[in-house]
Amino acid sequence: MRLSKISKQMAELDFSGQCSTGREDELGCLAQNLNSLSASLSTALNDLQTANQQLKTDIEKEQELERQRVDFFSAASHELKTPLTILKGHLAGMLNGVSGYENHIEYMERSLAVVDRMEKLVKELLFVSKTEETQKTEYKTVDFAEILRVQVAAVADLLEEKKQYLEANIPTHLYCVVEQSQMERAIQNILVNAIRYSPSGELIRIALSETHGTIRGEIENTGVRVPDDAIPHLFEAFYRADISRNRNTGGTGLGLYIVHKIMKMHHAKYGISNTSNGVRFWFELPCRQPIDNSI
Structure with a gap:
């Protein structure tokens, strides 16, 4: 293959062509060097493409993990919002003397049960948070x-x-x-x-x-x-x-x-x-x- 054509292919990042190496003069030596350069550049380009693909995969994986984290904490916030709303309603009803909240003992017991559920949830959230952290695990x-x-x-x-x-x-x-x-x-x-x-x-x-x-x-x-x-x-x-x-x-x-x-x-x-x-x-x-x- 002509040197000019090989040079054009290499400029276009196409390293598939090979120069004829039958000559023993300076052109033959140049052809051998171009073939060697082409092989090295081809290997480097393939390695770069592999690395880029791995980087893309890693980025997509990290984005998916981040989406899962956001979804998790969004759901956790929702789970905490309901008992907080109930607890706030009980306390406001008792403090403001709202009709139906006269029996403070009953509503204090209900509020305590809500707090117990919230405590369980917070402990579970803390446990999940610890499992997400990079830490030494003893097997x-x-x-x-x-x-x-x-x-x-x-x-x-x-x-x-x-x-x-x-x-x-x-x-x-x-x-x-x-x-x-x-x-x-x-x-x-x-x-x-x-x-x-x-x-x-x-x-x-x-x-x-x-x-x-x-x-x-x-x-x-x-x-x-x-x-x-x-x-x-x-x-x-x-x-x-x-x-x-x-x-x-x-x-x-x-x-x-x-x-x-x-x-x-x-x-x-x-x-x-x-x-x-x-x-x-x-x-x-x-x-x-x-x-x-x-x-």
Whole structure:
């Protein structure tokens, strides 16, 4: 190919052409140098295009994360606005002697209940905020079976209050690597969610097992179903399949969202599905053998 044509292509950032290199004079040497320059520039251009594409992807990802953050805090503000409005109405009614607010004890008790709900929500928001921060996380080998047993014991009073029954299949020991406090929080949220959203007298089933190096946990609450179109949204912050669902049960709307965040931290597989007589949450984690430090 002629040197003039190669030069024109290179000026247009087209480095696909190659000069003929059969000559051994100065033109042949120039042709070889142009071929070498063309190859180097082609590699550099490809690297630049790859870097630009990665930068574009990173920017889009950051923009999506920022949109999610804005949506989250917008929803959080909305969730706080309702109880604040109720609380303000109660206080104004009592202070101004509005008809119907004569029984101050009754409305003070209602106001305290509203404050309790707000306190729960603020604590959940703080927890979510901490999970968003870049901080050192301590993963270690723990007995997951024991974690599950402890969390089941912690909700015993709630089970008794709802007059529900427990069916648990938990092995003596089952080890894996997790951030213990975070995973305890996730298991607690799942259990409380299952108990709260099942009617009185129903059965809560819990199972933990290991197959081919993978731990699988299942928590099923009976007597209730979730609309199929709602299932993909259950891990979203403040999502309600039924608009009154969380307020009637005392939930904040962040329980499963926090579970989702913790499971993602552990690169776990997880999900929710309807069963023949209820709703099942499941998760899978890699199994690890305990470290033997004995002498």
